[in-house]
Amino acid sequence: MPRVANKPPLASAASALATSPALHILALTALCSAYIQGPLVKIFDFSGAIGEMNHFGLSPAPLFAVAVIIFELAMSALVISGVFRWAAAGALAVFTLMATFLALRFWELPPGMERSMAMNGFFEHIGLCGAFVFVALHDFGRSARR
Numbered sequence: 001m002p003r004v005a006n007k008p009p010l011a012s013a014a015s016a017l018a019t020s021p022a023l024h025i026l027a028l029t030a031l032c033s034a035y036i037q038g039p040l041v042k043i044f045d046f047s048g049a050i051g052e053m054n055h056f057g058l059s060p061a062p063l064f065a066v067a068v069i070i071f072e073l074a075m076s077a078l079v080i081s082g083v084f085r086w087a088a089a090g091a092l093a094v095f096t097l098m099a100t101f102l103a104l105r106f107w108e109l110p111p112g113m114e115r116s117m118a119m120n121g122f123f124e125h126i127g128l129c130g131a132f133v134f135v136a137l138h139d140f141g142r143s144a145r146r
Contacts, residue, residue: 025080031131032076035092039069056102071095079135086140093132100125 007015017023029036042049042065049069053061075095078088104125106118 028080028135031128031135032079032092034128035072035076039072042069082139086136089132089136089139093129093136096125096129096132100129 042052046065049065050061053059053064053068058064071091072095075088075092078084079092100122104118104122106115106122109115109118
């Protein structure tokens, strides 16, 4: 009979943490935090939300503002709850990619601080898209195995 080695205490603790449902919910909530905070700010400053839509040339601005609020909150709720998580994460990835190319066109800015900040924000959002794609693929794979 093969000898089974005991896991070191650190490996056991890491394994328990990695499989913790609470940590998964916390991580998914952190991933969605911008998509929860943003709509709440838009709700409490709706005229600012309309101004933002106008700034990016989205018309009619009130309709786009309401649609963005509903979309971001609904998709975040689905990602966190696990209901159609793969679809919601995929939708947030696509939404984020489109918004990134709309709002963070750093290549159009002159060299300097504003361009550097826009470039950093652009690539941070690309990373966020990647995280949502990872969640979508992982969840889709899990649901396909069930």
